[in-house]
Amino acid sequence: MTDEAELPSRAPQRAQPTAEEQSVAKANEAIAIRPKRGRLTLLSRRIYNALLYHSQRQGVDEPEYRLALSELIGDARFNSNNTELLKSHLRDMQATTIEWSTSSSTLKRWVSSQLLGTVTIEEQGRGRPCMVTWRYPEEIKERLVKPHQYTRVLLEMSSQMRSYSAAVLYEIGARYLTSPGRLSMREDVMWWAAVLTGRSDIKEVDYRFLKRDVINKALAEIDALCEDFGLELIEHKRGRKIEEIQFRVVPKLQQRLGDIDAPNRNIFDLELVGRLITLGIKQDEAQDLYATTDEGQIRATLDHLDQRLRNNAMPPLKSPAAYFKDALKKGYAGVTATAASAPGPAPAASSLPVLTEADRLRRIRELWENDRVGQARAVFAEMLGSMQAETCSRFESLQLGKIAAPIARAWRRDGPASRIAGTTFFKWLAQETWPEEPTDRVLLDFALQRGVVGV
Known part of the structure; x- marks a missing residue:
């Protein structure tokens, strides 16, 4: 948690972002959001973090923010140009009402507001980028774009999470990792159910199912993917009934990674x-x-x-x-x-599902890229030890400064054997080994060989 720090003003022309640049200073009040109306999803949270990241780079004095849609898609870590689905998530954020409470020795203030204001998507025609423009409600804009108390959240690390509850707990863990007691807020079960599911329509909660289906799975995901800390659930009972819970943040002295090993896991497909x-x-x-x-x-x-x-x-x-x-x-x-x-x-x-030709080509392209990553693994395995060491050294010199810090630490510790850094390495090796972009003919031949033309 950082207090009274200056955030970057409007950035000049965007260069290749470093791991530090690809972090958002997220106001502490915006981490454990309990929606009062509407629903938040994993993808809407990723999009929101990406929008906030670019807003902070452009500066708090801007009346509105503007970005190429392709850049938003890349930073939110999903791989489709389906603007209709993107629009639906933006509508979700506009329809979600949040309550924002602050207090000091002289003033208590309560604000009920939308999560996101007006959003415009402009399709400018062939050869010109599609642009997205957005605003925040004025009452909370400064607290979002230039917060006084905030937590640094890495977009890359946040995007590793596959469930909404894990994404929330990762940010909560990052917030309390540096606090003296490393204990999160203590709230009732109903409050946590809304925060961890992003839902506003929860009327009652069976804690057994919440723990089994939401909390335990999220904790396992955090343990598998987050190298800096783990989380422990603390239950507070009144009689025999568990009425309140909180989490203890446990730094990982000897960091390890779990057994989740999916290619391109950080991409929301x-x-x-x-x-x-x-x-x-x-x-x-x-x-x-x-x-x-x-x-x-x-x-x-x-x-x-x-x-x-x-x-x-x-x-x-x-x-x-x-x-x-x-x-x-x-x-x-x-x-x-x-x-x-x-x-x-x-x-x-x-x-029959309706798939356009463009849909099929994108699907085949994705399968082709995954196949290349698998081939890169096989090529690396067949190299002599000296060649493997040289390849790893080249990866470190060219890429290590560009990837998120937790992934870089995983690489330094485990090298290609790391479950999280290994995927990044083999994607890079595939691109280095076969740098040419596949033509439609190459993709079609690949699809025929694999029998996937009808995808």
């Missing part, structure tokens, strides 16, 4: 969420599914569903969404295609 929504799954449910389920399992199940829908020998599916959920739960994606070969009428054309 909005395209994948979009495929779930196309099936008829509600947006909130699709995002929750994405946050709590292995990404590879979701992809495999979607691919299985696509094969099932294209099988003319099978009866039509009444609800592709219901079939997908059942297939995900029961692991149908591991069943061979012969299990879906029973005779029957052709599926209804209306039940």
Whole structure:
């Protein structure tokens, strides 16, 4: 936590950001947000942090803030240009009402406000960038853009979190890591339920389920991904009932990483969420599914569903969404295609997911990039020890100053064996080994070889 520090004013032309530049000074009051109306999601929190980061670089005196949409997408760590889904998250933030209370020896002040003010997206035509412009409500703008008491939150580290609750607890942990007692706020269970889920419609809470489904999973995620600290849950009882909880921040003296090892884990795949929504799954449910389920399992199940829908020998599916959920739960994606070969009428054309040519190319491009990362791992494994050392040394000299500090520390400790830094290293090695951009023909050949043309 830092007091009365100067934030950067409007930055000149943006250079390649360092890990320190890619941090947002987040007002302490804005970390544990309890929405009074509306709902916050993991992606909306990422977008909000990215907008706040750029607002602080541009300066508190600006009446409004402006940025290329592609830059916002990159800094929010998701990989789709689907502006309709982006707009829906911006609407969520505009519709979310928050209460902001401050007090001093002479004044107590309560403010109820939107999280975000007016937002404009301008599509300027071919050859010109799409721009996003935004404002904050005047009552809270200065406290957001130039806060007096704030916590430094690394965009890269925050983006590693796959669930909303873990993203919130990471920021709470960062806030209290440097406080004397390292104890978070102590609040009732209902308060924590709203803060950790981003929901304003919670009327009652069964603490057993909140602990099992939200808190424990978030703590495990923090333990696996955050190198600086872990969190311990502290329960306060009244009689036999747990009525209040708080968290103790525990610095990691001998840091370690857990067993979560998904390629490009820090990217929120909005395209994948979009495929779930196309099936008829509600947006909130699709995002929750994405946050709590292995990404590879979701992809495999979607691919299985696509094969099932294209099988003319099978009866039509009444609800592709219901079939997908059942297939995900029961692991149908591991069943061979012969299990879906029973005779029957052709599926209804209306039940087929609609994917544009651009959607298919983006999906194939993503698979191609993941394949290159896998090839880079194999190439590195076959190198002689001296060549591996030289490659690592080159990575350190070219990239180590550009990546987030926790990832850099993981690299210095574990090198390519690090679960979090290893992914960054092998993505870089793939780009260094095959620097040319793939043409549409290359992607098509790749898709034909892998049998994924119909994705």
